[in-house]
Amino acid sequence: MALSMAEDNGNLLIIRNSSILHRFREIAMNKSIVILGILLITGACVHATEAPTLNLGKALFESTELGTKGRGCVTCHAQGKGLELIGDFNDTELKDIINACLRDAVGAKMISPEAQEMEALLGYVRGFQKTSQ
Numbered sequence: 001m002a003l004s005m006a007e008d009n010g011n012l013l014i015i016r017n018s019s020i021l022h023r024f025r026e027i028a029m030n031k032s033i034v035i036l037g038i039l040l041i042t043g044a045c046v047h048a049t050e051a052p053t054l055n056l057g058k059a060l061f062e063s064t065e066l067g068t069k070g071r072g073c074v075t076c077h078a079q080g081k082g083l084e085l086i087g088d089f090n091d092t093e094l095k096d097i098i099n100a101c102l103r104d105a106v107g108a109k110m111i112s113p114e115a116q117e118m119e120a121l122l123g124y125v126r127g128f129q130k131t132s133q
């Protein structure tokens with residue numbers, strides 16, 4: 001009787017253990033799902049912020065209403081004309097050049113190097129670059 005009790009207890013223990021294991025696996029699975037979810041959301045956010053920035057860059061590049069001269073970047077740099085070698089410049093230098101063109105060629109106000117519009121223009125212009133930095 002004592003033996004069978006012990007056996008029973010043993011079985012019970014095994015059952016319990018396996019259900020604990022099961023629970024652990026469930027928790028591990030849930031964790032993986034949560035991590036996967038976080039990764040997916042982060043990826044989507046990165047993508048979501050990149051696309052509008054490029055769209056803004058394109059819109060600014062193509063607008064002929066930024067300044068007083070009725071010209072846009074696109075007027076002189078259609079299809080990236082003259083921008084093939086901008087890989088020679090780092091971002092700070094390029095922002096200065098963009099501002100020079102904004103002021104002198106477009107007749108617009110210069111943009112702060114930190115402004116979202118400047119980052120957008122820079123990113124869009126970088127797309128025409130044919131050389132590496």
Ligand code: HEC
Nearest residue numbers: 071072073075076082083085086097098101102105106121
């Ligand atoms: C009226 C014509 C004109 C307009 C409009 C114009 N640019 Fe320019 N841009 C030039 C000229 C000319 C150069 C000098 C080209 C050279 O020296 O190789 C230049 C140079 C540049 C360069 C440096 C290219 C290099 O490799 O030296 C960048 C970048 C640039 N422009 C961006 C822009 C952006 C962005 C805009 C719009 C905000 C713009 N430009 C508007 C005429 C223009």
